[in-house]
Amino acid sequence: MNDKLSERSRQILEAIIEDYIRTAEPVGSRTVTRRHGLALSPATVRNVMSDLEELGFLTSPHTSAGRVPTDKAFRFYVDSLLQVGTVDQDQQEEIRRHYRVQGRDVGEILKETSRVLSSISHYIGIVIAPRFAANVFRQIEFVKLCGRRILAILVSESGIVQNRIVEADEELPSEDLVRMSNYLNGLLKGLTISEVKRRIVGEMESEKVRYDTMLSRALKLSEQTLDDSMADVFIEGQVNILEQPEFADVEKMKEIFRAFEEKSQLISLLDRCM
DSSP states (O other): OGGGGHHHHHHHHOOOOOOOOOHHHOOOOOHHHHHHOSOOHHHHHHHHHHHHHHHTEEEEETTSSOOOOOOHHHHHHHIOOOOOOOHHHHHHHHHHTTTTOSOOOHHHHHHHHHHHHHHSSSSSSEEOOOOOOGGGGGEEEEEEEEEEEEEEEETTTTTTTEEEEEOOOSOOHHHHHHHHHHHHHHHHTBHHHHHHHHHHHHHHTTHHHHHHHHHHHHHHHHHTTTTTTOEEEEEEEEGGGGGGGGGGHHHHHHHHHHHHHHHHHHHHHHHOOO
């Protein structure tokens, strides 16, 4: 139904959404005509708002209290109405200034990116690190800790490092761990992490591995290391939401901050939005 909206309907819907974003209050027809300079009467605007409500873009929280955009309206606004602004010269220089320092790891750069986004937009800056499974494998190292516990260090070609403590079926000497690392690095280098997982499964089913205890142990350890892990999320500028009218409600503030703490839910939400 989105492509059936007339230009007049699009203008009125855009006006309602922008007013609602600004005030967090239901928007009435007189408000639309007064603030947005539309050459339309309030009666005409009301008729269009009624049509938009039937199409699922608006809803009425209370009788005669104005209209509120629905999720469908916000989706349409982002996809079809929102105008993306340009980054001016001062903002470009600010971005460059933040990235002139050399030698920082990927995590520091991504955290800095969320901070820059928040500073420029005056909203919350959220950055999700690339999912590790999409990276290209560079090397894996096993470091003996105590007993059967081993620190597995996985490095991608992009410089992302993933550390994980795994537990072997039995205690392994450091020399065996070095040989396992060398074997896996030769076997898996240049593959994406997703390809690495498939390769490991294939190798574990081969006749050679069944009769080579060291290779079997190496593959089992690498399989534990490559278990799916949650992508890192970097959030900066949470205080900026205090400037938004809809978050004057303390309970809403508690809910949004709980969402920031539950990063797995946040990633799932962002995945559905993109």
